[in-house]
Amino acid sequence: MCGIVGAIAQRNVVPVLVEGLKRLEYRGYDSAGVAVHTGSAITRVRRVGRVAEMENAAAEINLTGQLGIGHTRWATHGGVTEYNAHPHVSHGQIAVVHNGIIENHDEQRERLKQLGYVFESQTDTEVIAHLVHHYYKNGGLDLVEAVRVASRELSGAYAIAVIALDQPDVMACARKGCPLLVGLGEGENFIASDVSAIISSTRKVIFLEEGDIAEVRREGVKLTDQQGQPIERKIHFSDVSLASLELGPYSHFMQKEIHEQPKALADTIEQVLHDGFLPALFGAGASEILSQIDGVQILACGTSYYAGLTARYWLEAIAGIPCSVEVASEYRYRDAVARPNTLIVTISQSGETLDTMEALKYAKSLGHKWALSICNVKESAIPRASDLVIYTRAGAEIGVASTKAFTTQLIALFALTCTLAKLRGKLTAARETEYLDALRQLPGSVQHALNLEPQIRVWAERFAGKDHALFLGRGVHYPIALEGALKLKEITYIHAEAYPAGELKHGPLALVDENMPVVVIAPNDALLEKVKSNIQEVRARGGEMFVFADLDSHFSESEAVHVIRTPRHVGVLSPVVHAIPVQLLAYHSALMRGTDVDKPRNLAKSVTVE
Template structure:
């Protein structure tokens, strides 16, 4: 959460900072600001979107500067709390800082700095960093030394970029637990939370590692690791295109990303289809040896990725016959668990930087878990780097806060894992392998057909526009899809929505059902269909209005209070991937009718790098 961009150049970098912040806005959009080195530290800050900041920054000019777009943690959404923060005083600033993450010992440091005579103008934890750097800068008059001394006293997670008034040709950056990269240009260098922020200037990037501190100047980048040694980090050529970051003909990024799912799925399974076999090497060169040793699976994830994990539990246990547990990452590391060194730890994260998931992985490794697999959409991000096995989904850049194509490609990766483990364990026949490959080949076309249901779903949305609550029901492997549907609706339309296994209705939730409570049912033509139909009758008998997503051959009939949309033919074991498409579209169109900000829902941000 939150976004950082900075530059050290010989040209005016204000337009680049504004453009970079606009591309990072998905990470936080409560407020934004920039600071530029001139005769003094010149700042512009604004509550709201980057477009508001752009108006305030008109006429600013400078060759060294930092920028930030905020997702509020400490302190309300005010201009005083907006970054960058400065020290020692508003009109005599010598140090400016932008920061992502949370400083856990900020209260202790604040009291100490107040005793030293520093005044605080914000409620943020970040202002502590600015004053702490300034305190040590007064002693050494060297920005790198001051930053290193300051971060040594911080507890928590951070990515920071710091500039000093009387060192106008350099910038110092550091990271611990939050993403930060350096962009390498010709006669200029950059820092950012995400490559999208600097893509218009360079595709050459270095991903900083935990504990790294770096000094940037126009003609040099020097990186010092946590052992205080100068190190070289690998230079990557980003394959993200500027076109992928643009809306094109779509109204919203969420709409674009929903419609990109056939391509995202096709790209994710490309290597598998080309090989014509499920191979362990898809997960890494050492995967065959690792997967042959594991006796169970533990999936750690958060949010939408957690629901992908819940879906995968059904596949892993039914196809690979391997015991599987799924835990919310933020809960796992705060309880006592029984470690099993032969268990495969699977982490799922779109960004690869989700702090809860990263810390859960570290906790598992400290407990003695030896085998880890990261399923991730962003190459060279922190979680894959910390894992022994990796499967990169190929969803492409996902900008909308409500995840869509990242979720479906995560499901693809998890299905491939289940089948591969089945093969490694000697359970998969040649006929089954070929059938699963055939199912995957046909899936892209089925998803495209599901997208064609949009006009019918748009009509349904009108029946949700004035509602305050909704229920989603599913059974078996489709229960997590009901959970995902409820999450999408609440995320972007602000309608309170809950999901239940349909059989749980009679154990309490049925008390909520009346004619003002729409009930969405995921009802594919599988072994549980007749059970789902019985649960629907319980709703209908209480006056509830049913909205049923069924397969073409499910033999549902519309009647008063029962609305039915039929998805394409039943696609068997991959049905969850197909059935998530309609609930994504439903949430999108309900949000449009309610006039909410589809891509940037209130109080949320995309990359969750705080606890």
């Protein structure tokens, strides 16, 4: 959530800040602002709404400068107002942008009020501005030292960038719990919460670690720890392409990313097909670790959690290994009983999801020996904190509602399943060949599912006027029903719930009437006849059915039973194929309701706060 960008250069940095903020819009926000050192003052421009509104306001005053910071805010403390928008300024001399949450802000606010500071906002961030100013002006410290001392007194999670009026040649940054990176240029340098914000200026980046303090100048960057000791961090060359950050011929990023899935899946599958189901897929030392585990504990949030639920069916049925799946934000706050030889598997598109990161730390504190991460962003925080990692190759995902990240996560989880099955003697050579062939054919099956878009668009016309919907699935397809309901909720604002189809008669059937559309995931598997019985229960109560069935399933359409047939049943990988139509249904329903498909209200792409 929220986004940070900053720059120091010999050129006007305002266009850099504005472009960076536009590229961070996908993360979710409700206001935007910049603070620029103009030579004689720190000039701040903030607006509620889109970055374009702030950009126009900056252009009206011809804002220019060679040092500046910018921010997109997603409201946590205080409402969506210009007063609460970042950057926050103290006495016109210190400007701060901040991602995260300061947990002891009330305590610090009272202390600073007693020191004479006046607060203009309800945010926790303004505390940082005044605290840095206090040490900068009253403590006789330079900007970097003032930030270092102030950050020691902050509890919670934060990524901070600070500039000072009388130090126009430096920007100070601090990181704890929230992502922040430094971009290295020639005679100019940058900071950002996401590499996409600065990719048009540089591909050389340094990812800050916990407790790092960065002193960013035009001529170079100096990193120190909380005690002021010099530290070194590896320089990375980002492979994010500008093309992946542009819409191209598509109307929305969600549409683009849905249609990119055949390629994203093929790219992710490629690493598996090259060597087969080998531990090396997961990094050095994987063979020794995976050979010792006696269970799997998956920790994730949102869509990634549903990927984990799908994997549980695979892991227990194929690998014969016990698996539990928990919402990361719940796991970290309960008294869990650890089994040290259980492998912790975290799933996060961004690799920076705060709840998942904290759940991983908690699992380690309980005594779990090993952790494996499934992630789409290289060198992000969760992979760095894990023993093993497999990167999905989805490419940049901009739309808030996850699509290609979800399906590529399923591939990574399937590869883990088959690797564990092979190590445990549960995967015969014939079955391994069968699964590898299924993976090879999967992108084609997904493309066939995408070709159903015109039919799904017709269904969306019926959904657009509804206020509620039910999604049903059984077995390994129940998580796909959950994912379908989530997608519809996220971008259409239609209230949708998902249930195992067998649970209908235990309560949800009371909701069914002619105004409640019911979506059914009905592949041609061992549970098909059970699903057909559940459909009859709905029909008997006057419900209208929308059935996603396989080509070789035998369903008869009627006035109230609508059927769209996906490709022939693809076996164990069927959940991947059936994820496509529920994504398309949500997308087209949202279009017809006129909602913001890529930036749904109240949501953010990267959730880095509790």
